[in-house]
Amino acid sequence: MPVYKLHYFNLRGRAELARLIMSQAGVEFEDVRFERTEWPALKATMPFGQVPVLEVDGQMLAQSNTISRYLSRKHDLAGKDDWEQALADMYADNINDLMTGMRPAFLEKDADKQKELYEKFMTETVATHVAIVEKQLEKNGTGHLVGKELTWADLAYYGFFSFLVEKFGEDFLKDASHLKSLIALVAELPNIKKWVESRPKTEI
Numbered sequence: 001m002p003v004y005k006l007h008y009f010n011l012r013g014r015a016e017l018a019r020l021i022m023s024q025a026g027v028e029f030e031d032v033r034f035e036r037t038e039w040p041a042l043k044a045t046m047p048f049g050q051v052p053v054l055e056v057d058g059q060m061l062a063q064s065n066t067i068s069r070y071l072s073r074k075h076d077l078a079g080k081d082d083w084e085q086a087l088a089d090m091y092a093d094n095i096n097d098l099m100t101g102m103r104p105a106f107l108e109k110d111a112d113k114q115k116e117l118y119e120k121f122m123t124e125t126v127a128t129h130v131a132i133v134e135k136q137l138e139k140n141g142t143g144h145l146v147g148k149e150l151t152w153a154d155l156a157y158y159g160f161f162s163f164l165v166e167k168f169g170e171d172f173l174k175d176a177s178h179l180k181s182l183i184a185l186v187a188e189l190p191n192i193k194k195w196v197e198s199r200p201k202t203e204i
């Protein structure tokens, strides 16, 4: 088994999906977390000056979805054929877009403006996305986003949407029973449960 080290800030952010995948797969990893004040000294050590970075036996891999796709393929969470793998990629890219869409609100320093930006994000971007994904989950009819089994797409949706539920409550899921069930299904997976209980508590 390779020695995995995941480098990121002390946040869930763009690293949490890789952590969820490694936890679900039951592989050991060193969860290297640093504070913002430590970052300037570390930036030049990362392949593209950004994190997350997964170190695999000393080799450095950047880009959050590349890392998660690599881990999913290695640990049987990528989808069972090329088409399923493409669908899983599609869902993971959607979550990446949602994270990017939330960034202006997250970075806003003015509290009133921030509230406004989060509200707009939830009522426009998230609401539209939830309605679409709800229909797709219903159509797939297996309780999973892709095929019949758990993939990293399910973990990606769990990671991001469970964070939104924590921050904004679950009212935004009131017409999305399938998505709600997916979040609950992943939350109940023993390895995920164990990880979520033991991980550092962070704001985002």
Ligand SMILES: N[C@@H](CCC(=O)N[C@@H](CS)C(=O)NCC(=O)O)C(=O)O
Pocket (backbone or CB within 6 Å): 013, 014, 043, 049, 050, 051, 052, 062, 063, 064, 065
């Ligand atoms: N597309 C990249 C974006 C990575 C990214 O924006 N990383 C941020 C943290 S979430 C970062 O390293 N910020 C510090 C910097 O750019 O100096 C990915 O998905 O990994």
